[in-house]
Amino acid sequence: MAAEPHRSDEPPASILVIDDEPGVREGCRRVLTAEGYATDTTESALQALEWLPQKDYDLVLVDLKMPGMDGLEFLAAAQELGTETVFVVITAYATLSMAVDATKRGAYDFVAKPFTPDELLSVTRKALERARLVRERNRLWEERERRLLELATEKGRLRSIVEAMTDGVIVTNRDAQVVLYNAAALAMIGCQEPGPARHIRDSLPLPDLVRLIEEATAGTEVARLTREIRVGSEPHQVVMASVSPVTDPEGSCLGAVTVLSDVSELKKVELVKAQFVNMVAHELRAPLAAIDSNLMVILDGYAPDPSKQRELLERSHARLRALLDMVNDLLAISRMEARAAVRTIRSLDVAEIASEVCSLMEPLAAQRGIPPTLDLPPEPVQMDADHQEISALLSNLISNAIKYNRPGGRVTVSLRVQDQRLCIEVSDTGVGISEEAQQRIFDEFFREKTEATKLVTGTGLGLSIVKRIVDGYHGQITVRSQLGQGSTFTVHLPLAQSTGGHH
Ligand code: ADP
Numbered sequence: 001m002a003a004e005p006h007r008s009d010e011p012p013a014s015i016l017v018i019d020d021e022p023g024v025r026e027g028c029r030r031v032l033t034a035e036g037y038a039t040d041t042t043e044s045a046l047q048a049l050e051w052l053p054q055k056d057y058d059l060v061l062v063d064l065k066m067p068g069m070d071g072l073e074f075l076a077a078a079q080e081l082g083t084e085t086v087f088v089v090i091t092a093y094a095t096l097s098m099a100v101d102a103t104k105r106g107a108y109d110f111v112a113k114p115f116t117p118d119e120l121l122s123v124t125r126k127a128l129e130r131a132r133l134v135r136e137r138n139r140l141w142e143e144r145e146r147r148l149l150e151l152a153t154e155k156g157r158l159r160s161i162v163e164a165m166t167d168g169v170i171v172t173n174r175d176a177q178v179v180l181y182n183a184a185a186l187a188m189i190g191c192q193e194p195g196p197a198r199h200i201r202d203s204l205p206l207p208d209l210v211r212l213i214e215e216a217t218a219g220t221e222v223a224r225l226t227r228e229i230r231v232g233s234e235p236h237q238v239v240m241a242s243v244s245p246v247t248d249p250e251g252s253c254l255g256a257v258t259v260l261s262d263v264s265e266l267k268k269v270e271l272v273k274a275q276f277v278n279m280v281a282h283e284l285r286a287p288l289a290a291i292d293s294n295l296m297v298i299l300d301g302y303a304p305d306p307s308k309q310r311e312l313l314e315r316s317h318a319r320l321r322a323l324l325d326m327v328n329d330l331l332a333i334s335r336m337e338a339r340a341a342v343r344t345i346r347s348l349d350v351a352e353i354a355s356e357v358c359s360l361m362e363p364l365a366a367q368r369g370i371p372p373t374l375d376l377p378p379e380p381v382q383m384d385a386d387h388q389e390i391s392a393l394l395s396n397l398i399s400n401a402i403k404y405n406r407p408g409g410r411v412t413v414s415l416r417v418q419d420q421r422l423c424i425e426v427s428d429t430g431v432g433i434s435e436e437a438q439q440r441i442f443d444e445f446f447r448e449k450t451e452a453t454k455l456v457t458g459t460g461l462g463l464s465i466v467k468r469i470v471d472g473y474h475g476q477i478t479v480r481s482q483l484g485q486g487s488t489f490t491v492h493l494p495l496a497q498s499t500g501g502h503h
Contacts, residue, residue: 075105168260329461375414405430427488
């Protein structure tokens with residue numbers, strides 16, 4: 001007999017022989033078992049169909065001519081099971097048409113009766129080799145499918161992560177084509193789909209960004225580059241772009257990952273701050289220059305007359321006082337800006353504060369002959385607030401109402417509580433505010449210059465402070481006014497502070 005056909009570390013190949021002739025079954029079993037194959041036999045094709053899914057045979061030898069279910073019927077039914085088993089038919093009449101028929105039904109080969117043990121073994125070995133190849137091919141397919149699936153899942157996961165980022169992400173390959181991006185990036189740079197296989201010069205609308213990516217990936221010295229890129233017509237519309245080249249282990253460039261973060265809000269704040277500083281410097285400059293020139297006139301001896309000198313000094317003094325007021329208002333603003341400001345929120349009686357402010361205002365009111373009238377509810381007006389802020393709010397509004405009044409005019413301060421909100425109304429019968437000025441009185445340094453207001457001193461900061469305070473309590477302030485008739489400022493503030501009390 002021939003040598004063992006299978007390697008000892010593998011299980012023996014399993015074979016099923018189906019034949020109604022006991023002699024053929026027994027002969028096959030003997031020959032195959034002697035070769036080391038695990039061999040089963042049966043006379044019934046139906047029995048074989050039952051075993052097939054359970055035993056996972058490598059090879060089935062099936063007789064074509066059998067009572068009951070014959071070989072061809074068996075092949076058709078076995079084919080349905082989708083096993084990896086290889087089928088060989090045993091036939092007494094080996095005609096070409098029979099072979100074609102059997103092959104059509106999934107048989108791989110045939111062996112003609114009567115056959116010698118060598119013929120049987122030769123067909124068996126060939127068929128088993130076939131079985132091995134089929135199994136191997138199927139394993140490879142499965143492996144490939146699994147890999148593809150893994151890859152797809154991995155890619156999907158990467159996409160979801162990139163898509164979920166609030167920063168913009170653009171990944172480019174070594175040919176400077178966009179291979180991955182997220183919606184945030186498109187929104188930031190104002191771009192539609194960048195489209196595949198196009199150079200970024202043709203697909204990204206920002207030449208500065210394209211240049212940055214090219215710069216970061218061009219040189220031999222690859223390094224991350226970060227730059228601010230303008231993305232809109234407004235000076236504050238800026239994204240911070242950071243391009244990191246990606247290299248292989250040898251150091252050659254594979255592409256780049258660009259991360260974009262929207263810094264527009266920060267830029268806006270920066271610009272506002274710069275404008276504010278500029279404005280303050282301008283406001284300080286005029287009075288300081290005036291004082292400087294007054295003093296120079298005296299020092300250089302151009303005003304030898306003591307009464308002239310006194311007049312210049314008095315004028316300088318007045319301007320200095322105004323400057324001091326302005327600096328105090330600026331300090332109040334900066335205190336409000338610093339969030340950690342000493343803001344103490346507690347339950348206050350606003351009616352009491354209003355009375356306090358009015359008594360502090362007495363000298364000014366007496367000077368102008370306009371004592372304010374208080375219209376308060378009988379019970380205390382409790383509110384969660386910072387004493388200093390409420391006091392500053394009231395005194396700015398009430399002092400304006402007195403300052404911008406007419407001789408014999410009136411000022412009324414009223415407090416009312418409605419729907420958990422406090423309504424403060426300060427109205428006067430003064431000079432009034434023009435329509436255009438009403439839009440701007442809450443801006444820093446804005447003052448309406450008319451015949452009626454030109455002698456009134458002020459910084460133009462009072463109402464901007466009031467506005468900041470009102471905003472800090474999530475309230476509203478409005479003004480109604482008519483030139484020559486008077487003005488009414490109305491403030492609404494929520495009585496309870498839900499925010500824990502910070503601006
Ligand atoms: P200031 O009073 O120091 O000039 P404010 O910010 O308090 O600054 O007010 C800005 C401008 O709004 C004033 O210069 C004035 O022209 C106008 N204004 C404010 N309150 C009144 C008022 N009650 N009646 C008329 N004009 C007012």
